[in-house]
Amino acid sequence: MSGEFSDFTALTNDSRIKIAIFGVGLIGGSLALCFKGKPGVHVVGHSVNPSSTEKYVARGVVDSATTSVEEAAKDADFLFLCVPVGRLEDYVDELAKLPLKRGCIVTDVGSTKASVVKHAAKLSARGAVFIGGHPMAGSERSGVEAASLHLLENAFYVLTPTEDTPPESVDKLERLLKWTRAHIVKTDAVQHDDIVGAISHLPHMIAVALVNQIAGYNDSNELYRRLAAGGFRDITRIASSDPLIWRDILLNNREVMLKLIRDWQSEMERFAVLLEEGDGEGVAEQFRRAGQFRSQLPERRKGMITSIYECYVDVPDHPGIIGKIATELGQAKINLSNLQIIESREDVPGVLRLSFQQSDDLDKATDLLKSLQYDVHM
Ligand SMILES: NC(=O)c1ccc[n+]([C@@H]2O[C@H](COP(=O)([O-])OP(=O)(O)OC[C@H]3O[C@@H](n4cnc5c(N)ncnc54)[C@H](O)[C@@H]3O)[C@@H](O)[C@H]2O)c1
Numbered sequence: 001m002s003g004e005f006s007d008f009t010a011l012t013n014d015s016r017i018k019i020a021i022f023g024v025g026l027i028g029g030s031l032a033l034c035f036k037g038k039p040g041v042h043v044v045g046h047s048v049n050p051s052s053t054e055k056y057v058a059r060g061v062v063d064s065a066t067t068s069v070e071e072a073a074k075d076a077d078f079l080f081l082c083v084p085v086g087r088l089e090d091y092v093d094e095l096a097k098l099p100l101k102r103g104c105i106v107t108d109v110g111s112t113k114a115s116v117v118k119h120a121a122k123l124s125a126r127g128a129v130f131i132g133g134h135p136m137a138g139s140e141r142s143g144v145e146a147a148s149l150h151l152l153e154n155a156f157y158v159l160t161p162t163e164d165t166p167p168e169s170v171d172k173l174e175r176l177l178k179w180t181r182a183h184i185v186k187t188d189a190v191q192h193d194d195i196v197g198a199i200s201h202l203p204h205m206i207a208v209a210l211v212n213q214i215a216g217y218n219d220s221n222e223l224y225r226r227l228a229a230g231g232f233r234d235i236t237r238i239a240s241s242d243p244l245i246w247r248d249i250l251l252n253n254r255e256v257m258l259k260l261i262r263d264w265q266s267e268m269e270r271f272a273v274l275l276e277e278g279d280g281e282g283v284a285e286q287f288r289r290a291g292q293f294r295s296q297l298p299e300r301r302k303g304m305i306t307s308i309y310e311c312y313v314d315v316p317d318h319p320g321i322i323g324k325i326a327t328e329l330g331q332a333k334i335n336l337s338n339l340q341i342i343e344s345r346e347d348v349p350g351v352l353r354l355s356f357q358q359s360d361d362l363d364k365a366t367d368l369l370k371s372l373q374y375d376v377h378m
């Protein structure tokens with residue numbers, strides 16, 4: 001081992017590290033992939049479902065898997081709770097009944113923090129330290145099939161230690177999380193929920209409401225769906241997120257969300273007034289202000305809407321073209337994460353959307369496809 005991770009084995013008193021992941025889905029699976037195969041590390045996955053445990057091992061995401069919380073938790077140095085927000089407290093309660101390894105670190109990846117941090121304080125009575133966590137990266141996809149070694153790379157990873165959290169435990173967790181290549185940010189759990197409510201939960205709700213509004217119009221005229229391409233697609237990717245994961249997040253953060261909805265309604269009302277009054281300068285000013293703030297967002301950072309790098313390719317309408325493009329990319333060792341035909345443009349035979357998890361892959365793919373005379377748009 002070398003460089004920034006050379007102090008890794010100092011994370012425990014012996015050179016073996018057991019990491020238990022409860023819920024090996026998109027986030028749990030991505031964490032497992034970051035830890036698995038590192039020297040001395042054993043990653044055990046937990047699922048309530050025996051067929052899922054078999055799948056985790058068969059896909060090579062974990063070293064072993066079990067349906068027993070007790071077996072997964074036994075002697076574990078780090079325990080990651082990666083289940084839906086609505087189940088986090090149940091897992092804390094189960095762990096609180098078990099003989100956990102002294103000084104072990106229990107953390108979670110839930111999209112809300114205040115309630116679980118408060119609830120998990122009880123783990124200290126078992127000699128464990130709870131530190132709330134939230135990797136600010138994700139996808140509209142879910143399940144272990146969507147897990148990726150690179151998901152958290154360059155993303156922010158929020159930790160919410162309290163004043164009672166031993167600093168050496170925070171330090172230990174931070175050192176472990178270096179394997180994810182995410183950037184750690186520490187904040188208070190309540191502040192986390194306010195801010196993440198605004199920059200993540202509200203956009204998900206708006207995307208869903210917008211899609212449902214348009215779907216309603218589409219019921220009486222199919223042209224809505226057929227013409228909905230550029231802007232609509234950009235702002236609504238996250239509307240395809242997992243319904244149960246988001247049910248739990250929004251219910252858990254409901255007080256914050258109710259205030260944010262009211263503020264959103266005021267923003268829309270402001271637009272309504274500007275339009276009623278025919279105030280063109282006022283409308284333009286709204287766009288100027290938004291553009292200015294948006295231009296200051298971190299570029300191509302994982303997390304929020306930009307976690308996937310995409311390009312669009314005009315494709316002639318003949319059988320085999322999709323396979324041909326996928327093969328060209330594969331032969332050039334470019335990792336394609338998704339490929340989708342979009343039938344929204346009437347003027348060209350078809351448009352293929354290619355998605356990548358690395359900006360590098362996107363750049364290589366556009367260069368390659370352009371060199372092969374394809375029309376590529378960003
Ligand atoms: N999806 C995202 O973009 C994202 C990003 C950051 C954090 N998170 C948080 O990560 C956690 C997991 O989300 P995910 O996107 O990985 O979801 P996922 O559906 O991909 O994975 C959830 C895991 O929990 C298990 N699970 C589901 N319901 C369960 C239940 N009732 N009891 C026990 N286990 C159950 C599933 O088998 C799966 O292994 C959530 O708390 C979510 O808020 C999600």
Ligand SMILES: O=C(O)C(=O)C[C@]1(C(=O)O)C=C[C@@H](O)C=C1
Nearest residue numbers: 111137138139140200303304307
């Ligand atoms: O990129 C996405 O699909 C996401 O929704 C990721 C996202 C976000 O809103 O930024 C979603 C939920 C999380 O808790 C953290 C990250």
